[in-house]
Amino acid sequence: MSFDKEKALKMCNDFCKNTLMETLEITFTDAGEGFLEAKMPVNSRVHQPMGLLHGGATVALAESVGSAASLLFVNPEVTEVRGIEISANHLRAKRDGIVTGTARIIHQGRSLHLWEIKVTDEQGRLISLCKLTNMIMPRRR
Template identity: 45%
Template sequence: MSERFTEQQVEELKRHTKDTLIEHLGITYEELSLDKVVMSMPVGPKTHQPYGVLHGGASVVLAETAASIATAININPETHVCFGMEINANHIRSKKDGIVTATATPFHKGRTTMVWHIELTDEQNKTICISRCTVAVMEKKG
């Protein structure tokens, strides 16, 4: 596999997000490589909690999505599948509107698990949330 995904591979990934939470929240792909995945999400009514700021759960969705995509591009999709196994998040500062960007980089890339560090930042590169996500890698059955 090449270090960078082709446009065709990116389009295939995007097709799999149709009618999912990823599409509903407006999460987009910004950069894909084997050791770095960058995704963005708008902050607004769809991602707000009742006080009008970014919901922590929406931040976790973005973080896990980045980690899951990062794992998916590091495995053979013909023989393996991946699933989020554990995630934690520390919410550093609030955000009312604009864009939040998640950058996932690897702590560990193994045969059966991958662990990713994900930092969510705003447009001024200020940290909004930090997260660590473990993703299980399993052989497809049947």
Template identity: 40%
Template sequence: MTHESLPPWTISLGELDEKMGVSILEQSAERVVATMPVEGNRQSFGLLHGGASLAVGEAVGSWAAVIHASTLGKTAVGVDVSATHHRSARDGTVTITATPIHLGRTLTTHEVLLTDEAGRRLCTLRITNLLLDKPATVSSVEP
């Protein structure tokens, strides 16, 4: 099977994603879209926590990178993430959308936007992932 014909990796939520209430709406190498409730992800002043924005943004951007990498027979690991908070939210649902800036053979860079229900930009992230060969699987050996 050539790398071009490999099926793309499918997103599986991690423990933090589940605790934050993340739901996947769309997944492909060109676009990953998820949602997250503000409730349960607020800081002490009642606003969406900046750390929650970074955590969900990094997850969605990394998922997009892994989907791309999987079609090349590789995996992806994050090497850089930065974010700008534009405004906050007190309630409702946040939509997180990752789109590629660059899809290479060794690096990917994605822009990740967090928007509120009115479509206003809350946070912009940029994440870069390094594409690595998948580690060889170890076959089980009977004692």
């Protein structure tokens, strides 16, 4: 079975309606075997009081892209993805523009997925390095 990039992006973007991802204007922009990418604008909506990108907004981007990436490996009609641990190292400040979160699979087990998410600026400079563990479980009805 081949990977359908357009179908994957549509599914991920459709899941964002009426959620935090929509509020933060996170848009899924690229996908492939073992990775998913999303972009988020940096403006006053995601600033901390000093006018810089809030670490919490960065982590929200990272968890959003990593959790959505796990959905690409499971059947969301019968399986749920739950983020159970996330860590972030914030390395560079950002005041405006766009940040990109790219999740790459580190471990894909039946019940746990481990992702590395790099959040970068428009020049590809690393803003934050995050690690997300997702639990894969039967969907609750």
